[in-house]
Every structure is written in structure tokens, then in C-alpha cells.
Amino acid sequence: MSATALRLASPSTPLWDTLPMVGVEGEIGAAFAAGDPVAVEQAYQRWGGLVYTIALRTVGDPDDAADITQATFLSAWHGRASYDPARAPFKSWLTTIARRRAVDHLRRPVGVREFATAEHHEGGQPDIDHAEGLVDRIVVREELDSLGEPARTIVDLAFYSQLSHSEIATKLDMPLGTVKSHLRRSLNRLRTRLEGSRDV
Amino acid sequence: MSDGNRHLDADALDAAALGQPASAETTLHLAECSLCQAEVDDLAGVVSVARAAEHDPPLTTPPDAVWEGIRAGLATSTPSRQPPPGGSSASAGVTDLGQVRRKAESRLRFLPLLAAAVAGIVVGAGVVALVGDRQQSPEVLASASLGPVAQGPADGQSGVAEIAVVDGVQMLSVTTANLADPDGFYEVWLLNLNTGGMIAMGTVPGGAHQTLLPVPPGVDLAEYRAVDISDEPFDGNPGHSSVSVLRGDLNT
Numbered sequence: 001m002s003a004t005a006l007r008l009a010s011p012s013t014p015l016w017d018t019l020p021m022v023g024v025e026g027e028i029g030a031a032f033a034a035g036d037p038v039a040v041e042q043a044y045q046r047w048g049g050l051v052y053t054i055a056l057r058t059v060g061d062p063d064d065a066a067d068i069t070q071a072t073f074l075s076a077w078h079g080r081a082s083y084d085p086a087r088a089p090f091k092s093w094l095t096t097i098a099r100r101r102a103v104d105h106l107r108r109p110v111g112v113r114e115f116a117t118a119e120h121h122e123g124g125q126p127d128i129d130h131a132e133g134l135v136d137r138i139v140v141r142e143e144l145d146s147l148g149e150p151a152r153t154i155v156d157l158a159f160y161s162q163l164s165h166s167e168i169a170t171k172l173d174m175p176l177g178t179v180k181s182h183l184r185r186s187l188n189r190l191r192t193r194l195e196g197s198r199d200v
Numbered sequence: 201m202s203d204g205n206r207h208l209d210a211d212a213l214d215a216a217a218l219g220q221p222a223s224a225e226t227t228l229h230l231a232e233c234s235l236c237q238a239e240v241d242d243l244a245g246v247v248s249v250a251r252a253a254e255h256d257p258p259l260t261t262p263p264d265a266v267w268e269g270i271r272a273g274l275a276t277s278t279p280s281r282q283p284p285p286g287g288s289s290a291s292a293g294v295t296d297l298g299q300v301r302r303k304a305e306s307r308l309r310f311l312p313l314l315a316a317a318v319a320g321i322v323v324g325a326g327v328v329a330l331v332g333d334r335q336q337s338p339e340v341l342a343s344a345s346l347g348p349v350a351q352g353p354a355d356g357q358s359g360v361a362e363i364a365v366v367d368g369v370q371m372l373s374v375t376t377a378n379l380a381d382p383d384g385f386y387e388v389w390l391l392n393l394n395t396g397g398m399i400a401m402g403t404v405p406g407g408a409h410q411t412l413l414p415v416p417p418g419v420d421l422a423e424y425r426a427v428d429i430s431d432e433p434f435d436g437n438p439g440h441s442s443v444s445v446l447r448g449d450l451n452t
């Protein structure tokens with residue numbers, strides 16, 4: 001257990017604000033940063049799909065996506081000394097690297113890009129903003145899917161069924177305060193994840 | 201903001217960000233307060249991304265060759281053998297991979313318990329009972345009997361807090377009895393009675409439960425010598441509400 005894995009952001013920060021740093025993610029991140037090669041496998045098993053999906057939906061070509069995924073994990077491993085658990089949760093750091101690599105791939109001169117990639121973006125010129133939007137959606141969707149119950153159900157009702165706090169409380173037969181606190185935590189968690197994955 | 205009016209509470213900000221119908225008061229405040237409006241805009245941005253992603257397909261699993269490539273890349277820079285993904289996770293009991301791996305697995309075996317503790321999930325009784333199946337028994341550093349505090353209700357609620365080292369990690373175990381349902385939620389604090397310093401440790405439920413919470417490394421237990429449980433309103437304010445329900449001094 002590294003000393004940084006359990007660090008709280010500030011004395012008065014609610015514990016849940018620091019959750020990404022103290023759970024499984026913090027453990028793997030700390031082991032990764034400490035140069036433990038087992039952590040690469042752990043990280044890949046958990047977030048290989050996230051990294052690959054970011055790459056695949058950004059560049060379109062499965063072979064390029066495979067290359068970007070490998071480069072993401074290997075460059076994270078070689079650059080592990082630059083990972084600071086106090087600055088970003090590990091998954092966000094990994095996501096940032098994947099996002100940067102995928103967008104860099106799109107920015108390559110057209111002549112260098114492979115035919116399949118160019119064809120995938122029918123306009124010929126890839127849209128970086130569109131790619132950034134896609135990555136945001138993947139990141140948020142993945143975080144939504146990692147919410148436990150009843151948070152996920154509450155978020156679904158608030159976001160997609162567009163029910164009010166009190167309508168959700170009634171529907172789930174749950175105290176209003178519980179609904180409010182789950183929504184608050186989930187929204188903050190999604191925001192933290194989204195912002196963390198955008199940092200460069 | 202003027203006349204000492206308060207900013208919108210967190211729930212009103214969330215509701216506005218979600219596009220729920222707002223009261224006239226909320227609408228008026230948002231029109232006048234750029235701080236609250238900026239927070240609503242920020243949260244609404246998150247909601248909008250999530251709504252756009254509603255029907256997105258699930259994540260795509262990469263082909264096995266992707267991991268093979270990473271493993272090959274690692275092999276050129278690390279001496280340790282890499283096991284294949286999927287089949288042998290940390291719990292699969294691989295035994296021949298050397299000191300580094302054994303050390304990592306020993307850490308990772310602790311993860312479900314730690315994750316459960318962080319999530320406030322209640323388990324067993326006593327730090328020792330909680331981690332009773334571990335090879336190394338925890339070393340109890342300090343314990344406190346928790347009793348009612350002057351400004352809190354005193355209807356038979358009590359508790360015990362214990363700080364122990366589990367696998368080199370300091371954990372705080374909080375066991376409560378007869379804790380009434382909170383008005384908001386119960387938050388556990390470590391108190392420095394000399395300086396007034398406080399560290400928020402996490403939440404515990406009402407009733408009779410035990411919760412295991414990680415103690416941040418670097419906390420000087422010679423300074424933080426009291427445990428406090430407060431009833432915190434859902435007001436988005438991370439500070440102590442001043443409504444303490446149970447408190448006790450840690451004795452070593």
C-alpha cells in the first residue's frame with residue numbers, strides 16, 4: 001500500500017470525493033506507479049475495454065485501435081514516474097493518454113493515414129471536436145455503468161425518465177434525502193471523471 | 201448576491217441542472233447569481249453528455265492480440281513474466297511469479313474489504329473479526345468508547361471506535377448501537393482537540409452497525425485523539441455541522 005493511495009484531498013473533503021483514490025483503482029494506480037508489472041495486467045483487465053473503445057470509436061479502424069491501445073498502456077508504463085495519484089485518479093490518467101493518442105492519430109497528415117481510416121471519416125477530414133465529444137460520452141457512459149445500486153436506478157430516472165427528486169423518492173419508496181444525496185454524489189462523480197479525462 | 205441571502209443548496213443546483221421545474225425563488229437567484237448559474241451550467245454539461253450517451257453501445261472488448269502485444273512490450277523492459285489476461289486474475293492463486301507478484305497479490309486480496317469499507321458497507325464485528333481470516337492479525341493502536349455529547353440526544357446511543365493496522369494500513373473501525381436515524385447523514389471525524397483540526401473519515405449508518413474506514417497515512421494519532429460522529433445535513437457543505445451525536449477520546 002503506497003502512502004498516496006489513501007491520501008485525502010483536504011481535511012474537510014467528504015470521503016466520497018476521494019473515492020477513486022482509495023478503492024481498487026487507487027490500489028492498482030499506486031502499484032502501477034511503484035513499477036509493479038502485475039499492475040499493468042490488472043489495469044488492462046479493468047480498463048483495456050475502455051481504452052480500446054475510445055481508440056476504436058475515435059479512429060474507426062480496429063487495427064489502428066489495437067495499436068493505440070497497446071501504445072497507451074506501454075507509454076503509461078514507461079511514463080509511470082509522471083503519474084501523480086494526488087492529481088488524478090488512475091483511470092482518468094489512462095483515459096487522458098488514450099484520448100491524446102487517439103486524437104493525435106486523427107491529426108496525422110491525410111497522406112499518412114491509412115485508407116480505411118480516411119474512408120471511415122467520410123468527409124475525408126476527421127473532426128477532432130467530434131472525436132472529443134465521442135470520448136466524453138464513452139467516459140461518462142462507462143462511469144454510469146460502474147455506479148452501484150440504487151444510485152444507477154436513481155440516475156436513470158433523473159437523467160432519462162426526467163423525474164423530479166420527489167417523484168423518484170415516491171416511485172422507489174425511498175426517503176427524499178437519500179435520493180438527493182445519491183444524485184449529488186453521482187453527478188459529482190461523473191463530473192470529476194469527465195474533467196479528469198480531459199486534463200492533459 | 202446581496203442582503204446576506206444564501207446561495208442555492210446543492211439539491212436545487214442539481215434539480216436546475218437536470219432541467220427540473222424550478223421555483224420562482226430559484227429562478228430569481230440564478231438570474232442574479234453568476235456563481236450558482238455557473239455551477240448549474242457545469243453540471244448541466246455533465247447531464248447533457250450523459251443524456252447523449254444514453255443509447256450508445258457498450259464498451260468493445262479488445263481482441264486477445266492487443267494484450268499479447270502489451271505483454272511483449274513489457275517483456276523487453278521488465279524481468280517478471282506476465283500471465284495471460286482474463287483467466288488468471290489476482291484471485292486465481294498464481295504462486296510462481298516471484299516476490300513482486302506475491303507482494304502485489306497480498307495487497308490486492310485486501311481490496312474487496314477496503315472497497316467495501318470505503319463504500320461504508322457494514323461487516324462483522326471488531327477490526328480483528330473483520331480481518332480475522334488474514335495471516336497477520338491487526339495491531340490495535342487505540343480505542344475509544346463513544347458516548348453522547350451535550351448538544352446531541354442521549355437516548356441510549358453509544359459506540360466503540362478502534363484504530364488498527366491491517367496489512368500496514370491504518371483502519372478505523374466504528375461500531376454503534378441504538379443510533380437514531382439521522383436528520384441528514386452521520387459523518388465520522390477525527391478531532392485534534394488542541395488545534396480544533398478535524399478530518400472527515402466517512403459516513404456510518406444509523407442503528408447498530410460496524411463500519412471500517414481507512415485512516416489517511418500521515419495522520420498523527422498523538423494529535424488526533426478523539427473520534428466524533430456528527431449529524432450532517434445534505435447541504436453540500438463539507439464542514440462539520442456542529443451537531444455532534446457521539447464522541448470519545450482515543451486511548452492507546
Ligand SMILES: [Zn+2]
Binds near residue numbers: 235237
Ligand atoms: Zn448563488
